[in-house]
Amino acid sequence: MKRILVTGGAGFIGSAVCRHLVAEGRYHVVNVDKLTYSGNLESLKDIENSPAYTFHHADICDERRMAEILRAERIERIMHLAAESHVDRSIDSPAVFLETNVVGTFRLLNAAHAYWRELDGAARQDFRFHHVSTDEVFGDLPFDEGVFTEESPYAPSSPYSASKAASDHFVRAWHETFGLPVVLSNCSNNYGPYHFPEKLVPLIILNALEGKRLPVYGAGANVRDWLFVDDHARALELxxxxxxxxSSYNIGGRAERTNLAVVETICDRLDARRPLQGGGDRRALIDFVADRPGHDRRYAIDPGRIEQELGWSASESFETGIDKTIDWFIANEWWWRPLREKKYAGDRLGSAS
Structure with a gap:
């Protein structure tokens, strides 16, 4: 079984990756997570007792600790997902994003490079450092034309996307300067089960279930490409x-939607499943609020390279994926209710990135 280190494996995408890799039966997954506000080991209950899974509570900024884990666990490949990822939080507290996303990646690269140099023969040849990033590093697209490719220039708009852009550049530099074998991927907006409740899709689902207001930035015209998280996990493995x-690979769902269309779809699906007490249309709960600073108009991913070279394509349409997501949140209040009550105030605006 190939031994894979996943950083940030208690987060939304990271936990999906851990569950997927363990279920595949060909990997031993070593999860490293600092367990900040959005890290949740409850998302890993299905695999926590698996002999193919190990957890270390550690910070990627601790270079010595990361080096110890790499050696002790005999890691063969790294998938680096640990990151601060909420745009609104990056506007409020950009220093945290600089520390985790830039300095943390730098420290992890140092540890990985030193470890890789110690490997011999086939082990050294087979080693990979896979850096997982976002389409937001490419900046803003017009509403009516253009898509992001792997050759698109970087033009980040927010402290979050700037920190991810910097980390991408560091990873490439460690490959070009030191020879570290790296691959990179940049994904569009993910959604699905176990999504932390401050992000747009789960925030709208849960507020709509509870009959609360549904905050939408501006006129809801911003466009995003939506990717079901389990499809993303399969792509990351490939x-x-x-x-x-x-090389880098753009991963997208070919499912562009305005934020307003996403919210209205959730409203309509929930009205069909769980009508409001006393009747009424959940679309009436939509509350347009002042837009946030530097809000990019549109992101759109061309996933042609990963489709053609690696044979991947998204299995879920937006409609099938959002149905699965809504049904999961309805059925799994045990997971999200403690987050709503203890960790997170449900009236915070949801980020669509």
Whole structure:
């Protein structure tokens, strides 16, 4: 079984990756997570007792600790997902994003490079550092034209996307300067089960279930490409195992929607499943609020490279994926209720990135 280190494996995408890799039966997954506000080990209950899964409570900024884990666990490949990712929080507290996303990646690269140099023969040849990033590093697109490709120039608009852009550049530099075998991927907006409740899709689902206001920035015209998280996990496995060293892969769902269309779809699906007490249309709960600073108009991903070179494509349409997501949140109040009551205030605006 190939031994894979996943950083940030208690987060939304990271936990989906851990569950997917363990279920595949060909990997031993070593999860490293600092367990900040959005890290949740409850998302890993299905695999926590698996002999193919190990958890370390550790910070990627602790270079010595990361080096110890790499050696002790005999890691063969790294999938680096640990990051601060909420745009609104990056506007409020950009220093946290600089520390985790830039300094943390730098420290992890140092540890990985030193470890890789110690490997011999086939182990050194087979080692990979897979850096997982976002389409937001490419900045803003017009509403009516253009898509992001792997060759798109970087033009980040928020402290979050700037920190991720910087981390991407550091990863490429460690490949070009030191020879570290890396692959990179940049994804569009993820959604699905176990999504932390401050993000747009789960916030709208849960507020709509409870009959609360549904905050939407501006006129809701901002466009995003939506990717079901389990489809993303499959893509990340392929990039990690088969991606060309030094290359990057854009991963998207081919499912562009305005934020308003996403919210209205959730309203309509929930009205059909769980009508409001006393009747009424959940669309009436939509509350347009002042837009946030630097809000990019549109993101759109061209996933042609990963489709053609690695044979991946999204299994879920937005409609099938959002139905699965809504049904999961309805059925799993045990997971999200403690977050709403203890960790997180449900009236915070949801970020659509």
């Amino acid at each position: 990039v990690m195992m088969k991606g060309e060293v030094g």
